[in-house]
Structures are given as C-alpha cells and as structure tokens.
Amino acid sequence: MQRSKGPVHLRGSMKVRVPSSQWHAQYSSSELSWLVGVVMDAASELLIQFDGAIGPFVRLEDLKLTGGLDAGDYIIIESEMVRWGKQERIIACTIRRTIARLPQETPGVSMVAQVLPHPVTVATCRVAATAPDVATKGQGEPAPLIICAAPTGHEVTRQDHPNVPITPEEIAAEVARCAVEGATVVHLHVRNEQGSPTHDPDVFAKAVRQIRQRCDVIIQVSTEGDSNMDVETRCAGLRVPGVDMGSVATGTVNQHDHIYFNSRPIMERVGQVIQEHNLAAAVEVMDLGFIENAKTMARKGLLKLPTHFTLIMGTRGGMGARSSFLDVAVDQIPRGSTWSVAGIGRHQLPMAEQALALGGHVRVGFENGLIVSGGTKAQGNAALVAAVADMARQRNRKIATISEARSILGLEQKR
Numbered sequence: 001m002q003r004s005k006g007p008v009h010l011r012g013s014m015k016v017r018v019p020s021s022q023w024h025a026q027y028s029s030s031e032l033s034w035l036v037g038v039v040m041d042a043a044s045e046l047l048i049q050f051d052g053a054i055g056p057f058v059r060l061e062d063l064k065l066t067g068g069l070d071a072g073d074y075i076i077i078e079s080e081m082v083r084w085g086k087q088e089r090i091i092a093c094t095i096r097r098t099i100a101r102l103p104q105e106t107p108g109v110s111m112v113a114q115v116l117p118h119p120v121t122v123a124t125c126r127v128a129a130t131a132p133d134v135a136t137k138g139q140g141e142p143a144p145l146i147i148c149a150a151p152t153g154h155e156v157t158r159q160d161h162p163n164v165p166i167t168p169e170e171i172a173a174e175v176a177r178c179a180v181e182g183a184t185v186v187h188l189h190v191r192n193e194q195g196s197p198t199h200d201p202d203v204f205a206k207a208v209r210q211i212r213q214r215c216d217v218i219i220q221v222s223t224e225g226d227s228n229m230d231v232e233t234r235c236a237g238l239r240v241p242g243v244d245m246g247s248v249a250t251g252t253v254n255q256h257d258h259i260y261f262n263s264r265p266i267m268e269r270v271g272q273v274i275q276e277h278n279l280a281a282a283v284e285v286m287d288l289g290f291i292e293n294a295k296t297m298a299r300k301g302l303l304k305l306p307t308h309f310t311l312i313m314g315t316r317g318g319m320g321a322r323s324s325f326l327d328v329a330v331d332q333i334p335r336g337s338t339w340s341v342a343g344i345g346r347h348q349l350p351m352a353e354q355a356l357a358l359g360g361h362v363r364v365g366f367e368n369g370l371i372v373s374g375g376t377k378a379q380g381n382a383a384l385v386a387a388v389a390d391m392a393r394q395r396n397r398k399i400a401t402i403s404e405a406r407s408i409l410g411l412e413q414k415r
C-alpha cells in the first residue's frame, strides 16, 4: 500500500460517554454489543485515516475485560495499527475509563463525577479487517523496493562477527553476494589493514574498482567521521571515480558515549563536495531536526531536492525505532524525495518491515546490526538482504532491478 502523500496514521483515539440508555448491568450482552460497536467505530476511524477506506471486518479477538464501567462514565478508545500488509489490517484497541460517575447526589448538580488522575484500562482487544483493494482506491503500487547493503560500517569488528568484510576484496565479494539476493545499492565504508575505519582515497578506489568488477550496484560512499577528523578527510571517498552517491549526516547526535559531530559548516561542506562531483546525496537522518537542517541546506543551494533520505532509527541517543517517529519523519521529508529506513541492532528487520509497509526502501547490513531472526546472528550480510527480500515477496512488493533503482534515485544520467 503506497502512501506517498500526507501523514501516515498508525494511532488514533476517540472519546465517548457511556450512555445510560445502553448501560444497565456490567457487561451483559447489550453492554458488550455497545462496547464492541464503539471499538469498531474507533477502528474504522483509524482505517479511514490509514487507507482512506475500510475493508470488511474479519474478527474481533483477544477481548479482555479488566474493569467495570457505569452509565455516565467517559471512556477513551485508543487504537493502534499493529500489523498491516497487502491482505490484512490488525488494530489493537485499549479502552480506558477517564471520568467516573459518582453515585451520590448533590442538590442542584445534575451529575457528580470524578476525573480519574490515571485512566483505568477496562478492556483490550484486537480488530482484524481486510485491506481495501488497492485498485479500487485508485492508488498505484509502491515503487519497487531498493535494498541498500551496508556491509562494514565503521564500528563492527571481527570480534563481533568473524565474517565482517574488512579488505576491499572481502567487501567487494560480500557486495556481490548481497546483489545476488536483491541489493542494488551499497553504503560503503572502508577499513585500513588493521581493520580500523579509514577515509584513505586509495582504499576507497580499490574497493570501488573491485565492486565494479564483480557486480552492478549503485555505490554510495560514507562521509561519517570522528569529531576530531577534518571535513576534507571525511570527503575523500566522494572524490573517487566510479562513485554514484555520497552520504551526508545533517545534524549532531549523541552516539553511545561520544558525539557524532556534524556542525552546519561540516554538513554544508559535505553537501558542496557532493555537488561538485555530480553525485546524488543520501541524507542521513538520526533525529528529526536533521530533516530541518537538510531543508535549510536545500534553500542555500547546498543540497538538491528531491533527494534520498536514510532514516537511521534505534541508535542510543538518536531517534527511537518506533512507528510514531517513522510516521513523523516520513511526513516531514520533502515531497518527491525517496527514503529508506536503517533500523539499528535488534530493530533492523522490524523497522525494515515497517518501511516496506509504508512504501519506503530499506538499508540492511552488519553496519546496522548482526541479528537476522530469533536472536541469531546472520551468517553474512547477504542473509540480511535475503530476509528483507523475503519480506517484500510476502507483501507482493517488487524488488527493484538495478535500472529501476537508478531511475527511482534519479541516477539514470550517470551511466
């Protein structure tokens, strides 16, 4: 289901008063049917906001009654889209009592009630509905999925995983394996002979050449660097022949115990070098303010729009790996731009699933995290790419060919 315009709604809430005409005893059949009706109204509202239409309801499940209600009480029904795919929508609903009617009477006062300091959960349930037909809504299919492999990064070590590709040869071989599984972009970091991150242009050039010999992928070089590294060093990879894209992090954020430092002069210089070398930018977003900085750069002519945004979610100190953040971030991305999600650590594949469902693209690899499923480490980067490709196939989302990926990212003219 593509939602290229407007905000994506994954949560809703609705307040209603328990009517005395409908409420006589605690949860007899008429009370239950009233409650179910209210839940369906809340679920319907969320479905309309999510899809613009309501498919047929399939079932109501896991209904748990955990507290009582009385006529005259006020309740809030909070709804959350917890699963959405090509076929089905699952909405979790929580009903909380926010105002309780009190039995005593006061002369001249029509009702005595108490606003509860903490709303009390009185019921929870899940509602399943069929997804409305994509065709009848007049919405097109989402763009084919671009899978970007990030095989090395600059932090993961051989101690973390014996198969982290380090040398240009190893990186190129790993990228080729990822390409077989459906990756069309590589987010490239390189290491020196000791295995430490480097921006040595010779190492970048060697990696680019070797990747080009083995497979056809879009090469996006990283400009990530420590706070004490000068910006020209960080830009070294952008100057290497054969590169298509360059990353630019448009903000500063805490990362573990250090600061990932990208002052305005640094990000603007990176943006300038990307343009000087006629590369496409991949704006790295680790917090919502990064998107605002990118828009400022665009106004100053230091970033061409539309462009691609990589939403990095789940770092310690950055934007959390939560659907609500994704919702806001996608809404704020400049119109016409493309976006992908890189979920960090254990969030890698769950966030990939959410990106897929919203019509976005995905970045996976050991740079993000090592876990493939059930807490087990992936054998290699290709297994992570394959896991995302499987998710896409389950959703009937087409995986982009290299020429489709070039077209989606506006790179056709480059080759």
Ligand SMILES: [Zn+2]
Residues within 6 Å of the ligand: 150, 153, 154, 187, 189, 222, 224, 367
């Ligand atoms: Zn990176």
